[in-house]
Amino acid sequence: MQNNSVNFKRQVTVKLADVRLQNALSRLQSRFVGGRAAVISEIDDFQETRVAAAAIRDRALNDLEHWLLQFEQQATARGAVIHWAENGDDANRIVAEIAALHGVRTAAKSKSMVSEESGLNDALEKAGVQVMETDLGEYILQLAHEAPSHIVAPVVHKNKEEIADLFAEKHQKPRKTDIAELCREARETLRPIFLNADMGISGGNFLIAETGSVLIVTNEGNGRLVTTLPRVHVAITGIEKVVPTLEDVTTLLRLLPRSATGQSITNYVSLLTGTKDSSAHDGPEHFHIILLDNGRSSILGSDMQKMLRCIRCGACMNHCPVYQNIGGHAYGWVYPGPMGSILTPLLGGLEAAPDLPNASTLCGACGAVCPVKIPLPDLLRNLREKQMQRGMKTQREVFMLKAWTWLALHPNIYKLATKIGVKIMSIMGGKDRLLHSLPGASGWTNGRDFPAPTGQTFRELYQQGK
Ligand code: SF4
Numbered sequence: 248m249q250n251n252s253v254n255f256k257r258q259v260t261v262k263l264a265d266v267r268l269q270n271a272l273s274r275l276q277s278r279f280v281g282g283r284a285a286v287i288s289e290i291d292d293f294q295e296t297r298v299a300a301a302a303i304r305d306r307a308l309n310d311l312e313h314w315l316l317q318f319e320q321q322a323t324a325r326g327a328v329i330h331w332a333e334n335g336d337d338a339n340r341i342v343a344e345i346a347a348l349h350g351v352r353t354a355a356k357s358k359s360m361v362s363e364e365s366g367l368n369d370a371l372e373k374a375g376v377q378v379m380e381t382d383l384g385e386y387i388l389q390l391a392h393e394a395p396s397h398i399v400a401p402v403v404h405k406n407k408e409e410i411a412d413l414f415a416e417k418h419q420k421p422r423k424t425d426i427a428e429l430c431r432e433a434r435e436t437l438r439p440i441f442l443n444a445d446m447g448i449s450g451g452n453f454l455i456a457e458t459g460s461v462l463i464v465t466n467e468g469n470g471r472l473v474t475t476l477p478r479v480h481v482a483i484t485g486i487e488k489v490v491p492t493l494e495d496v497t498t499l500l501r502l503l504p505r506s507a508t509g510q511s512i513t514n515y516v517s518l519l520t521g522t523k524d525s526s527a528h529d530g531p532e533h534f535h536i537i538l539l540d541n542g543r544s545s546i547l548g549s550d551m552q553k554m555l556r557c558i559r560c561g562a563c564m565n566h567c568p569v570y571q572n573i574g575g576h577a578y579g580w581v582y583p584g585p586m587g588s589i590l591t592p593l594l595g596g597l598e599a600a601p602d603l604p605n606a607s608t609l610c611g612a613c614g615a616v617c618p619v620k621i622p623l624p625d626l627l628r629n630l631r632e633k634q635m636q637r638g639m640k641t642q643r644e645v646f647m648l649k650a651w652t653w654l655a656l657h658p659n660i661y662k663l664a665t666k667i668g669v670k671i672m673s674i675m676g677g678k679d680r681l682l683h684s685l686p687g688a689s690g691w692t693n694g695r696d697f698p699a700p701t702g703q704t705f706r707e708l709y710q711q712g713k
Pocket of ligand 1: 506556557558559560561562563564586613616617618619620621623
């Protein structure tokens with residue numbers, strides 16, 4: 248997928264004016280945020296499990312080469328073929344070669360964000376392979392020629408009416424608005440695709456070094472159909488997804504669905520190990536696993552390594568006030584929200600996504616909900632620092648930051664300056680206690696008023712216990 252993050256600010260203006268989008272995004276609050284809050288209270292050691300999960304991910308990342316090689320050895324021993332892809336083009340070329348090798352004309356695909364990274368569908372279409380998305384959300388997006396806007400709920404930006412219009416147009420059937428009927432219509436369209444596809448393509452939530460298995464979690468049966476019915480199965484995932492043991496995965500599975508969709512467990516947890524043996528009724532005859540680097544190894548060992556702990560639950564974006572208002576497309580690439588604001592610059596370069604590290608209020612909600620305890624606000628601040636060091640800030644920002652630093656290092660002058668400042672702002676606030684414009688902060692006051700302070704500084708109020 249082409250990285251369009253450089254246009255973030257322009258996209259934000261468009262998205263903020265889109266009332267329909269904001270109505271659609273409000274569903275995240277009730278379904279995912281509310282659902283998560285309810286379901287994490289089911290387990291009394293949720294916080295301890297987060298600590299354990301972070302340790303599991305760190306153990307894997309600190310010795311990634313070892314665990315990946317063990318995964319390769321175990322998977323190969325069970326009949327799978329491992330392919331190492333340095334970048335997205337490599338991954339696409341490898342899948343196209345596998346398709347050519349096995350005479351594949353049609354492929355059924357379940358959700359894979361890594362394949363979105365590489366733009367796999369377009370590459371396969373060019374190679375003469377017809378690809379059909381089978382996850383309901385991804386199928387809708389394929390019909391609409393759109394990219395996902397959320398890593399767990401890819402079509403969250405669309406409402407039921409839009410989907411009804413789309414199905415009526417593309418399926419050439421009477422328009423339906425009942426959700427169950429819309430699902431049935433999609434199922435009827437997709438069922439022959441599962442049955443006839445030459446190749447199934449899936450992602451992989453985890454790779455298990457101990458057994459050479461790929462684990463996927465899904466709520467629709469499409470993941471199982473795609474990975475067991477076609478004679479060839481290709482799983483494509485990032486190198487950071489490996490974990491040492493099956494036991495490790497059970498810890499992570501206590502957190503992933505709870506954090507993602509507010510479920511204790513997803514409808515399906517599929518452990519895919521090796522090729523079909525002679526006694527099995529189903530399963531692929533050929534199992535290829537593509538392990539994509541695409542910049543991940545350059546994060547390893549750096550001060551940003553903790554970002555690679557990510558298990559793609561989406562909780563950080565569900566709780567992010569920025570994402571909640573602009574949705575995923577504004578971020579311009581595969582990964583939106585706080586995790587995308589870090590991962591996109593890390594994988595694609597800070598210069599290609601200069602606004603993303605600043606697309607956060609640093610309220611801390613993302614870090615507080617992350618199941619693997621990634622310090623997202625710290626990493627965002629770290630990227631901002633790198634921008635400063637590389638001279639990517641405007642002269643005005645540099646001046647303001649330097650002035651702030653100087654003030655912060657001179658507490659008495661700081662105290663005096665803030666005292667005078669709040670007094671002036673209090674007078675400027677007038678009777679309605681609002682500032683309609685503020686020198687140097689027009690970005691705020693162009694869109695909304697700034698509440699006038701009471702005339703006392705924060706320190707004074709704090710000392711008074713207010
Ligand atoms: S950064 Fe944390 S909260 Fe966000 S998607 Fe990754 S694991 Fe989930």
